[in-house]
Amino acid sequence: MASSSNSLSLGPLSLLGGVGVLAVTTVVLLGSFYFFFGNSNDKPISGIPLIGKQDGEKDYTEAKKRWMSSAKEIVNNAVRTRKHPFQVFGMNGPLIIIPPHMTSEVRTDERMTFKSWLKRDFFTNYPGFEGFRPAVDNNVFIDSVRMGLTQSLATVVHVLAEEAEKCYEESFPPADDWTPVKFNAIALRFIARLSARTFMPPELAKNEDWLRISVEYTLHFGKGGYVMRAIPPILRPIVHWFLPQTKQLREDVETARRIIEPTILARRKERAADIKAGRKPKKYSDAFAWMDAITEKTGDMCDAVHGQLNYSLGAVHTTSITFTNCMYNIVGSPGSVELLRQELIEVLGSAKSWDKTTLNQLKMMDSYMKESNRMHPASFMTVNRIANETITLSDGTVIPKGSALTVPNTRLYDEEYYENPQVFNGRRFYDMRQRAGEESKHQFVTTGDDYLPFGHGKHACPGRFFASNEIKILLAYALLQYDFKFPEDQGQPLIRAHGLENVTNPEAIMLYKSRTPEVSLDLDHIHKGR
Ligand code: HEM
Numbered sequence: 001m002a003s004s005s006n007s008l009s010l011g012p013l014s015l016l017g018g019v020g021v022l023a024v025t026t027v028v029l030l031g032s033f034y035f036f037f038g039n040s041n042d043k044p045i046s047g048i049p050l051i052g053k054q055d056g057e058k059d060y061t062e063a064k065k066r067w068m069s070s071a072k073e074i075v076n077n078a079v080r081t082r083k084h085p086f087q088v089f090g091m092n093g094p095l096i097i098i099p100p101h102m103t104s105e106v107r108t109d110e111r112m113t114f115k116s117w118l119k120r121d122f123f124t125n126y127p128g129f130e131g132f133r134p135a136v137d138n139n140v141f142i143d144s145v146r147m148g149l150t151q152s153l154a155t156v157v158h159v160l161a162e163e164a165e166k167c168y169e170e171s172f173p174p175a176d177d178w179t180p181v182k183f184n185a186i187a188l189r190f191i192a193r194l195s196a197r198t199f200m201p202p203e204l205a206k207n208e209d210w211l212r213i214s215v216e217y218t219l220h221f222g223k224g225g226y227v228m229r230a231i232p233p234i235l236r237p238i239v240h241w242f243l244p245q246t247k248q249l250r251e252d253v254e255t256a257r258r259i260i261e262p263t264i265l266a267r268r269k270e271r272a273a274d275i276k277a278g279r280k281p282k283k284y285s286d287a288f289a290w291m292d293a294i295t296e297k298t299g300d301m302c303d304a305v306h307g308q309l310n311y312s313l314g315a316v317h318t319t320s321i322t323f324t325n326c327m328y329n330i331v332g333s334p335g336s337v338e339l340l341r342q343e344l345i346e347v348l349g350s351a352k353s354w355d356k357t358t359l360n361q362l363k364m365m366d367s368y369m370k371e372s373n374r375m376h377p378a379s380f381m382t383v384n385r386i387a388n389e390t391i392t393l394s395d396g397t398v399i400p401k402g403s404a405l406t407v408p409n410t411r412l413y414d415e416e417y418y419e420n421p422q423v424f425n426g427r428r429f430y431d432m433r434q435r436a437g438e439e440s441k442h443q444f445v446t447t448g449d450d451y452l453p454f455g456h457g458k459h460a461c462p463g464r465f466f467a468s469n470e471i472k473i474l475l476a477y478a479l480l481q482y483d484f485k486f487p488e489d490q491g492q493p494l495i496r497a498h499g500l501e502n503v504t505n506p507e508a509i510m511l512y513k514s515r516t517p518e519v520s521l522d523l524d525h526i527h528k529g530r
Pocket residue numbers: 107114141142145310311314315316318319322378379382383384452453454455456458459460461462463464466467
């Protein structure tokens with residue numbers, strides 16, 4: 001990734017003639033202003049203890065680096081000894097960490113919002129970053145996930161199974177010998193395809209340019225955000241026009257618009273013609289239709305292209321990381337593949353179709369997914385907020401207006417909540433569900449103040465039910481159709497904290513070999529007569 005100093009290289013500006021000279025002059029003037037007057041994001045918040053900065057360090061550069069490389073350790077250690085909120089220096093300035101016992105004060109208080117956090121940390125006012133604008137501007141996008149996606153779950157399971165089968169056919173050709181694959185990239189493509197089949201109309205779900213954008217936009221977004229954060233706020237409004245990373249983001253949005261707009265226009269035309277002819281307008285079931293339904297109800301608007309990009313940002317990488325970590329944890333823990341296969345043979349052997357009931361019966365698989373998410377959640381900090389006004393917490397801590405705050409997932413590794421928390425125990429939650437009265441607790445999608453990978457309460461992730469279905473179907477096809485192992489000289493890929501994310505080396509190899517499933521995966525009989 002280009003450093004901010006590279007990004008600010010003035011070479012290309014010289015090609016811009018007068019405009020370039022003006023831009024350079026402005027940048028230099030603003031830079032001097034920044035240098036002399038600083039910015040409020042470079043100062044700790046008064047009255048809240050600061051950790052992660054060592055004695056003798058003049059500024060916060062080292063504290064920020066430490067945070068990027070070891071956020072999890074810093075917070076885990078601090079939470080053990082501290083009862084009150086403290087602050088660290090993150091890439092975007094001071095960040096208040098709320099100890100887990102105060103979680104509910106933050107997640108239920110509408111004066112602190114996720115929307116403001118997205119707006120500040122992801123630059124949604126800048127061109128190219130529009131992919132998070134729907135989640136910030138109004139509730140059309142979020143409500144479309146809550147209502148449209150959730151209501152379509154029952155019908156979508158069949159589609160996911162059909163697409164999963166095609167995905168494996170494409171990426172895992174029959175193999176009698178152990179064959180290497182880079183699973184991270186494959187998982188991303190699978191999730192992008194399953195998501196597109198659900199969120200997009202069929203003609204666009206197959207569009208390779210869209211599939212590429214739906215994966216790459218998130219990566220470009222991360223890079224664009226990273227570079228922008230390293231630039232003093234006062235310079236951003238100018239510099240962003242010239243950074244290769246933000247230019248890339250603008251190109252992505254333009255490409256997405258080129259792909260999507262013809263379909264939107266055709267739908268509008270068709271609808272107008274239907275209404276004119278006195279016919280009921282045709283009903284669709286995809287994210288465009290879900291967003292339109294909310295717009296019709298509330299009058300709030302959401303740009304269809306930005307909406308689809310927001311679906312990708314929310315759904316693709318989060319689910320892919322969760323699926324990959326789960327797959328690695330299953331393959332890496334002896335006896336697990338056999339145990340899960342046995343459950344699949346029993347459940348699919350008597351199932352009538354790919355539907356909610358079938359997936360709900362996969363309780364051991366659900367437990368493995370939840371345990372993997374406990375040990376390696378896609379992100380370590382999941383309740384992220386900005387205070388929209390000054391707030392005093394119950395312990396007297398004053399959170400000034402504009403401060404960023406977050407709740408760490410430290411209870412996931414706390415012995416008080418989980419026995420032997422450092423050990424992967426795939427059947428942990430299955431066993432917990434056997435306790436009287438706890439049958440429907442401890443599911444992958446269940447949230448709680450001691451289990452925050454999806455947040456908890458009013459703003460808990462509404463896409464988790466869909467993600468759960470995707471992962472279960474992909475695991476079912478994988479475990480019944482193939483054997484897996486890791487190369488001996490590599491072993492199980494380490495799931496490492498990178499900033500706040502738990503990710504694996506994208507170059508990691510997994511080996512697979514074809515096998516004959518004991519039961520048919522074609523539950524919907526789409527291959528009848530083949
Ligand atoms: C395994 C995959 C996923 C993970 C780990 C995940 C995680 C999260 C987390 C941690 C939050 C923030 C909760 C909070 O602030 O309290 C969130 C919010 C959200 N997620 Fe997900 N998510 C996943 C999949 C999805 C999918 C597939 C969608 C569908 C588009 C989605 C849509 C959303 C939306 C709309 C919100 C905002 C909810 C609100 O503010 O009320 N997520 N997600």
